[in-house]
Amino acid sequence: MITLVRNGFLQLGLRAVLSTTPLVREVRHCGDWSELEDTLCANKVDVLVLHEKDCSPDRGVLADARRRRPKILLLLSSSDVSEEVLAGPSVPDGFLVESELTATAVEEALQRIVVGEVPMPTSVTRALLDRVREPEQQRWRRDVPLTGRENEVLPMLAEGLSNKQIARRLGISSHGVKRIVASLLLKLGAPNRTAAVVTAIQNGLIAY
The missing domain is CATH 1.10.10.10 (Winged helix-like DNA-binding domain superfamily/Winged helix DNA-binding domain)
Known part of the structure; x- marks a missing residue:
């Protein structure tokens, strides 16, 4: 697994959560997109955790050393998902929310994403459903x-x-x-x- 979360406080929290998650065997924390791309080129990566503020949908589909797209778990600042993220070439495979970032939430999300399911917090689902009301x-x-x-x-x-x-x-x-x-x-x-x-x-x- 690799992460790109440049907010220092949030990165520390994510490190702490991942260190207690049994499913996570190895984590590489990247500081910017250049380091992320270099890490992908050199390693086989199963899951990529990105913060929405560090996500660049226009960069295209990210692939690892085997030219395989890793599962993307997007960490959101709030329950609202931007249209830019949903319309990008790499639609996330699952979501986490900053305020709900716990060891249990991360472990459940990883369990689902590894078997091809889409982890989506209830708060995110409700926010998406609310858009149905928009004219x-x-x-x-x-x-x-x-x-x-x-x-x-x-x-x-x-x-x-x-x-x-x-x-x-x-x-x-x-x-x-x-x-x-x-x-x-x-x-x-x-x-x-x-x-x-x-x-x-x-x-x-x-x-x-």
């Missing part, structure tokens, strides 16, 4: 035909539930949930669960 977003809605089961699963993705949690709630297999999620991503034109939730919110597909 500008309403004008961009389009019809996306979903099955009954897909309509059941979509709000659970917005809650940040894992495939196993969704399977238990619906009384179906995890493999079945995986198929439904894959279908949702295809219909919504989304590369991952985060982008699917954002697209669903923008198109008014999630009621709350």
